[in-house]
Amino acid sequence: MSTRLLLATRNAGKLVELQRMLATAVPGVEVIGLRDVPEYPEVPETGATFEENALLKAREAVRWTGLPAVADDSGLTVDALNGMPGILSARWAGRHGDDPANTALLLAQITDVPDERRGGAFVCAAALVTPDGREHVLExxxxxxxxxxxxxxxxxxxxxxxxxxxxxxxxxxxxxTDKDAMSHRGQAFAALVPVLAEVLTGR
Known part of the structure; x- marks a missing residue:
């Protein structure tokens, strides 16, 4: 019998990515997304860190569906902006998910920063929560x-x-495929796979 795992996202790309990773690593686990379960009110991302927000989303998914759930929270941290936009990345310019506006504002804020000080990092926290209360989160x-x-x-x-x-x-x-292999999200999901294998199948 297959075990169902809920990836708490409506992002089809993330869903395909995790399905691909788990297909070989954890046979018998069916990864589904939020579109595959009855709709529930999604919790506001009120955490102060990526880890807190990922756990919030995963806990809420378990509470409403009774399924083990994985959720992630990610964003860009820029050294010259003291780690911002960080958890505010998706709404940096004021409206959630306006990529061109967010990017334009970020570039305007660091226009005068010299090339050698324009470092930063994409960060992804991935959380697994199970109906029996087990929680794992990594970044x-x-x-x-x-x-x-x-x-x-x-x-x-x-x-x-x-x-x-x-x-x-x-x-x-x-x-x-190259981005998947290198990216913050690819790394986080890959690191979560052995945890999922142990938690969901006992291996």
Missing amino acids: RRWRGVVVREPRGSNGFGYDPVFAPAGLDVTAAELAP
């Missing part, structure tokens, strides 16, 4: 620099202005 970072002009059409959010450390391309210029 991964993807270091790089903020470039001066958006480049590339792959990805979303701040991908077009983030050049990963050691690369001459932005995250939005990477092939999706």
Whole structure:
């Protein structure tokens, strides 16, 4: 019998990514998304850290569905802005999910920052919560620099202005599979896979 695992997101890309990772690593686990369960009121992200917000979302998903759940929270931290936009990344310009406005505001805020001080990191916290109250949360970072002009059409959010450390391309210029292998979210989900295997199947 397959075990169902809820990924608390409506993002189809995230769902496919976790399904792909778990298919070989944890056979018999069916990963579903929020579109596959009855709709429930989603909790505001009131945590002060990525970890707190990921746990909030995962706990809420378990509470409403009774299924083991994974949730993540992620964003961009910029050294010259003392780690901001951070947990406010998706609504940095005021309206949630307005990627062009968020990116334009970020670039305007660091216009005068010299190239050598434009470092930052994408951060992803991934949380697993089970109906019996077990909780696991881990965080991964993807270091790089903020470039001066958006480049590339792959990805979303701040991908077009983030050049990963050691690369001459932005995250939005990477092939999706390459980005999956390197990114903060790819790293976090990959690190969560053995935990999921142990918790869900006892292996």
